[in-house]
Amino acid sequence: MTLALKTRHLQVFLAVAKAGSMQRGAREAHLTQPAVSKLIGELEETLGAPLFERSRRGVVPTECGRALIGRAELVLNDLASARDEIAAIAQGVAGRVRVGVLPVAEARLLSTTLLALRRTAPGLAVQVEDGTRDVMLNALRRGEIDCVIGRLHADAGGRDLHIEKLIQLPVAIVASPSHPIARKRRLSWSDLLPYPWVLPQRGAPIRTAIDREFTDLGLAPPLPAIESTSFRLIQAVVAETDMIGVITYEASLAYKRTGELAVLPVKLAGRLPHIGVITRTAVVSKALGTFLAALRQQCKSAFQA
Secondary structure, eight states: OOOOOOHHHHHHHHHHHHHTSHHHHHHHHTSOHHHHHHHHHHHHHHHTSOOEEEETTEEEEOHHHHHHHHHHHHHHHHHHHHHHHHHHHHTTOOEEEEEEEOTTOOHHHHHHHHHHHHHHOTTEEEEEEEOOHHHHHHHHHTTSSSEEEEEOOTTSSOTTSEEEEEEOOOEEEEEOTTSGGGGOSOOOHHHHTTSOEEEOOTTSHHHHHHHHHHHHTTOOOOOOSEEOOOHHHHHHHHHHSSOEEEEEHHHHHHHHHHTSOEEOSOOOSSOOOOEEEEESOSSOOHHHHHHHHHHHHHHHHTTOO
């Protein structure tokens, strides 16, 4: 007989999958081992497939088990998110949004959006996390965050995700103010080749755009001495060396005002990838909808004026 699937089944399944044994999974779930074995057996009966391969060493998820791991994480995270949102609304708060930010995203775009929300939706709590593209998109798929903001790849999210293009913004090529080329009023891309670079990892949208500038001129793109998208690291190493770096245009203005970096007079001829937002579905919660509406408005008013 098929049993009703309960969240406890999924919680126990994930505990066992993570622990690699029924015994350790039982300790993680604060249950006895027989109780865990019973719940796993019920889940396998409900789904009609074995979820673990059992041996003396422990258990390993089967192909069906591996397929269930992501789904189980998503279901449990969505339920937790719904519980938190309902509790927030019941307490008079507009809800909570968890935002993932990719490296080399436009910091000012997010900050002005958050400031606007403080005026228009002060009860909306926003949690911001940053990380690499793979980490953030996987967290989005598991339901651990609600959206991801950053520069979009051609295959920015995949068929299972909803992608919305927002705006195209420039980047700046920077060097130390004491760098020999910082005093030149005119520069070509070939002038930059003799120097070491700090660049995003290969495959990142800005790295692809910069590589294309060189290849379009028949030049081999520079091999970076350092690969990073950390503004702080880029500023630190570029300011003290002869390295050349790339940061967002808005960030470059702040460093230029303080005299920490010089903005070089070269521009990307090709159009940079859009900054966009990625969600799991086109239909979003009320809280996320409020955040996205403010984000779109900032794109229109603050960056396209």
